[in-house]
Amino acid sequence: MPRTRVELPEAIDHLSILNEKGELxxxxxxxxxxxxxxxLHRTMLLARRFDERLLSxxxxxxxxxxxxxxxxxxxxLGAVAILRPSDWIVPAFREMAADIWRGRPLESIIVYNNGFNEGGRIPADRNDLPISIPVGSQILHAVGIAWAMKYRGRDDVAMAFFGDGATSQGDFHEALNFAGVFQVPAVFVCQNNQWAISIPRAKQTRTRTLAQKALAYGIAGIQxxxxxLLAVYAAADEAVQRARxxxxATLIECVTYRMAVHTTADDPKRYRTEAEVEQWRGRDPITRFQKYLAAKGLLDEQAIAAEEEAVQAExxxxxxxxxxxxxxxxxPLLMFEHAYAEMPAYLKEQREEFIRLQAEIGGEGRNG
Ligand SMILES: Cc1ncc(C[n+]2csc(CCOP(=O)(O)OP(=O)(O)O)c2C)c(N)n1
Ligand SMILES: [Mg+2]
Incomplete structure (x- = not known):
């Protein structure tokens, strides 16, 4: 009864195809x-400029x-670009370029971010789930969808997105375990952007990669x-083929960086250095993709300028x-509805006060 070594498939690949200098x-x-x-270039540029506009x-x-x-x-975007319309995407809340790629109109994003349900409505013929704010919860939903696809004998896949912080949630582990046991056609895309609000990646896990978490659940993993964009696309292609x-399932860890604030209610200067942000500025995904397209003869400075103008007009x-x-x-009175079958007294009071205020300001401030 000796002590022996259990051989495990321990290796995790790291894939890079187009480096920050634009070398292929x-x-x-x-x-x-x-x-x-x-x-893809147009969508990345549109998403970047729209993001800037939303901030403003x-x-x-x-x-x-x-x-x-x-x-x-x-x-x-690199991951979602490999999907067919009948596949499912299950986003977190930082996948706007993927949403745009799947056909979400920009105006719905503005309407949603003003708190109107109408902006979050997804047309019945699109297999996209709405944005999920409870961190990690959507990974389980994706596994449920993937399980349903398998049960129905379809070859569609479910692609879930989440951040590095979400990998510390129980939901992530339950989802990956279920996916491993039931061999469901799921692709888990972790956008490891180095931060979960003010918690750095180093405090999220002691392991060297997030991708290696796949090994414990008997699914494929890659960093x-x-x-x-090319590396993400290639990894997603492999994962989707495996799922179909x-x-x-596959866990893809995309090593990236959140260049801006966590949300508009956050001040990152309080927890990270400008030098760190500067370092990542040199690794911008759009400029390196532009170098690649230029080298292929598909894009030049003039064409980029024209694209910039077109996206701003859009x-x-x-x-x-x-x-x-x-x-x-x-x-706005709707905010008082649908929480209770019978409205409690304190809410009735607040509702009355709101009506009084509305009358005072004469409807101004609505939607403002
Ligand atoms: C269950 C839950 N806990 C806490 C929060 C508050 N919260 C919102 S985003 C976030 C950090 C998420 O980090 P990460 O998963 O890395 O995604 P990122 O914001 O970096 O895209 C937290 C703690 C939440 N929305 N849901
Ligand atoms: Mg994060």
């Missing part, structure tokens, strides 16, 4: 049609709190440079449409 590892380059490459709208009091995505465009073919149109739409939306 040609044998690893995924075959992506030129028009798809240009659409928030600072002007024209939308509520929102979580910027700057720096993480490739980490989620990729999350600012390299019945070979089970954003401006969306802001105008959203602000017009919101004039006709939302009776």
């Amino acid at each position: 590892d040609r044998p690893l380059e995924p075959a992506v049609p030129d028009d798809t490459l240009l659409r 709208l928030q600072r002007q009091g024209r939308i509520g709190t929102f979580p910027p995505i700057a720096g993480q465009e490739a980490a989620h 990729v440079d999350g600012n390299d 073919s019945g070979a089970g 954003i401006q149109g969306a802001v105008e449409r959203a602000e017009e739409e919101m004039k006709g939306l939302g009776d």
Whole structure:
């Protein structure tokens, strides 16, 4: 009865195809049609500029709190780009470029971030779940969907997104364990952006990678440079093929960085240095992808300038449409409804006070 070594499949790959200088590892380059490459570029640029505009709208009091995505465009867009419309995406709250790719109109994002349910409504023919604010809870939903796909004999997959912080939630572990045991067609995309509000990645887990958590659940795991769209795309392609073919789930850790605030209610200067942010600025996913497209002869400075102009026009149109739409939306009195079958006295009182206030300000402040 000696003590022997149990051999485990311990290795975790790290995948990088296009580095921060724009240099390409040609044998690893995924075959992506030129028009798809240009659409990916357009979506990243649109998402980046829209993110900036949303921040400015928030600072002007024209939308509520929102979580910027700057720096993480490739980490989620690269993964979602491999999906078919019939596949499911199950987002957290920092996947705006993926939402746009799947067809979400920009104005709905503005309407949502003003607190109107109408902005969160997903058309019945789109297999996308709404944004999930309770950290990690959506990973279980994705596993449930993936299990349903398998049960029904379909070859659609469910792709869940979450952050590094979510890997400390029980939901993450339950989800991965279920996925391993039942071999469901799920792809777990962790956007490891180094921070969970003010908690750094080093305090989230003692392990060297997040990807290796997959090994404990008997599923595949890979770590990729999350600012390299090609690496994310290639890893997602592999994972989706694995899921569709019945070979089970994959955890993809996309190593990236949250360049901006956690949400507009946060001040990162209180917990991280400017030098750290500066270091990541040089690894921007968009500029390196532009270098790649330029080297392929698909994009030059003039074309980039034209794209910049086109996305700004698209954003401006969306802001105008959203602000017009919101004039006709939302009776604020609805916030008092639907929490209780019978409204408690204190809520009735607040409702009355609100009505009095509304009368005083003559309807001003609505939607503002
Ligand atoms: C269950 C739960 N606990 C706490 C919060 C508050 N909260 C919102 S985001 C966040 C950090 C999430 O970090 P991470 O998973 O790394 O995602 P990121 O914000 O970096 O995209 C926390 C603690 C929450 N929304 N849900
Ligand atoms: Mg995080």
